[in-house]
Amino acid sequence: MRAGLPASPYCTIGPFFPGAFVSGCEDLTSFQGKQARGQHILLTGRVFEEGMRPILNAIVEIWQPDANGIFGHPLDPRFEAADPGFFGWGRARTDADGRYSFRTVLPGPVLQGPVLQGGAGAERCPHINVMLLAIGLTRRLVTTVFFAGSADVRDPVLDCVADSEARARMLAQRDNSRNGSGDLPVYRYDIVTRGASETPFFLD
Amino acid sequence: MDASTPAKPDASEMAKPDASEIEYSPYQENTQLARYIEDYPRSFRRNPSQPFIERPLTLSELTGPLALEQRLPLTSHDLAHLTPNAPRAIGQYIEVAGRVMDEDGAPLAGCLIEIWQANSAGKYIHEMDRHEAPVDPNFTGLGRFVTDAGGRYKFRTIKPGAYPVTESAWWWRPPHIHFSIFGPSWMNRFITQIFFPGEPLNETDLLLNAVRDLEARHRLIFETTPTVVAAVNFLAFQRDFVLRGKHRTPELE
Numbered sequence: 001m002r003a004g005l006p007a008s009p010y011c012t013i014g015p016f017f018p019g020a021f022v023s024g025c026e027d028l029t030s031f032q033g034k035q036a037r038g039q040h041i042l043l044t045g046r047v048f049e050e051g052m053r054p055i056l057n058a059i060v061e062i063w064q065p066d067a068n069g070i071f072g073h074p075l076d077p078r079f080e081a082a083d084p085g086f087f088g089w090g091r092a093r094t095d096a097d098g099r100y101s102f103r104t105v106l107p108g109p110v111l112q113g114p115v116l117q118g119g120a121g122a123e124r125c126p127h128i129n130v131m132l133l134a135i136g137l138t139r140r141l142v143t144t145v146f147f148a149g150s151a152d153v154r155d156p157v158l159d160c161v162a163d164s165e166a167r168a169r170m171l172a173q174r175d176n177s178r179n180g181s182g183d184l185p186v187y188r189y190d191i192v193t194r195g196a197s198e199t200p201f202f203l204d
Numbered sequence: 205m206d207a208s209t210p211a212k213p214d215a216s217e218m219a220k221p222d223a224s225e226i227e228y229s230p231y232q233e234n235t236q237l238a239r240y241i242e243d244y245p246r247s248f249r250r251n252p253s254q255p256f257i258e259r260p261l262t263l264s265e266l267t268g269p270l271a272l273e274q275r276l277p278l279t280s281h282d283l284a285h286l287t288p289n290a291p292r293a294i295g296q297y298i299e300v301a302g303r304v305m306d307e308d309g310a311p312l313a314g315c316l317i318e319i320w321q322a323n324s325a326g327k328y329i330h331e332m333d334r335h336e337a338p339v340d341p342n343f344t345g346l347g348r349f350v351t352d353a354g355g356r357y358k359f360r361t362i363k364p365g366a367y368p369v370t371e372s373a374w375w376w377r378p379p380h381i382h383f384s385i386f387g388p389s390w391m392n393r394f395i396t397q398i399f400f401p402g403e404p405l406n407e408t409d410l411l412l413n414a415v416r417d418l419e420a421r422h423r424l425i426f427e428t429t430p431t432v433v434a435a436v437n438f439l440a441f442q443r444d445f446v447l448r449g450k451h452r453t454p455e456l457e
Contacts, residue, residue, distance in 0.1 A: 004309075006307075006423075006446065008394065017382075050249040063264075135246055135250075136250040138247075138411070156260050157260065160259045194253050198253060201252050201257065
């Protein structure tokens with residue numbers, strides 16, 4: 001039985017989230033005047049609703065570890081070694097094509113350490129946490145993008161997705177056909193909120 | 205202004221040694237808006253058809269961005285004045301205050317709060333706002349603050365106006381203020397809208413009424429405070445927020 005105060009109700013972000021709150025948040029490659037360590041990448045993709053219609057004006061937020069897989073958060077046992085040039089959080093808005101883009105770093109594998117019961121010592125594959133907010137969504141949609149070469153890789157969160165095609169949709173695809181700004185390696189990751197090629201979303 | 209200036213938290217201050225003892229359960233549906241709302245534009249097309257997948261919570265989900273004010277510049281606590289000596293924005297001057305806490309009622313210090321709202325004519329400063337209401341040159345409707353050691357926030361603004369949803373034939377949004385709150389982990393990143401008490405449009409709003417439980421619905425509405433009639437130059441409203449997360453309790457033998 002779960003006692004305690006009931007959590008406040010979520011509500012939609014609506015159409016008018018201020019551009020000033022997004023501007024500059026798409027670039028995670030530096031923090032407080034320091035360049036982030038590791039491989040800088042362009043993580044970009046399109047967000048679609050049913051019928052593969054692009055969603056304009058969706059807000060995408062990400063949270064990720066640094067290039068060594070360390071989170072800028074004291075719960076991470078390796079927190080002291082976290083990259084001072086990397087903040088780990090970003091926010092972007094989709095355009096009329098449904099496209100968002102982040103300049104960030106390729107995340108490293110996460111060593112969870114002893115803080116988590118059940119998951120002690122387990123390693124997580126390089127990944128980025130993603131949440132999506134838009135008109136029509138009363139709550140955020142939560143998913144994770146992985147950077148593994150194949151959907152066969154083991155990860156305690158990815159392993160919750162049983163369907164192999166759905167797993168494959170959670171992998172960012174290296175896109176060699178185009179260069180990002182400043183010739184950054186491009187990783188493409190589309191999000192489909194509803195439809196045949198729907199992105200797997202987690203219970204939140 | 206006299207609103208208390210929150211102390212700037214640093215990461216070590218927020219590093220509760222027992223942070224790993226906070227547990228997060230899925231939102232209880234009866235305390236939340238329905239995901240699918242008939243007549244709400246795009247509600248059907250954007251909500252997933254597949255069931256949500258359960259996953260373990262690992263370090264990745266239990267951490268989250270802290271001390272966001274290092275990344276996102278804070279604003280003044282008075283949105284009704286663009287600068288201290290600027291003319292006050294047009295509209296009813298109000299003060300909004302409250303606390304951010306977890307499910308145990310423990311204050312959440314150092315939470316970044318972002319707010320955005322329409323002006324008193326129901327107009328946002330936003331390229332998507334096509335409602336033909338006037339812009340107030342003395343109002344942008346944006347605010348960003350950090351909760352103090354007691355989890356408290358407080359700001360002054362003008363009461364927003366109602367506005368029509370231009371894709372709907374009838375729907376007018378009642379006055380409301382949007383809140384975006386960064387809790388201490390990715391699990392309690394939180395976004396909502398808070399409404400004003402006694403507004404006739406509250407009765408027909410598709411979003412507010414999508415919370416079926418009446419008690420829960422009232423958590424989306426500001427409360428008036430005793431000072432609502434005691435203060436001379438502003439009306440006062442209050443709204444506390446409970447972010448998901450509570451301390452683990454030892455299992456009973």
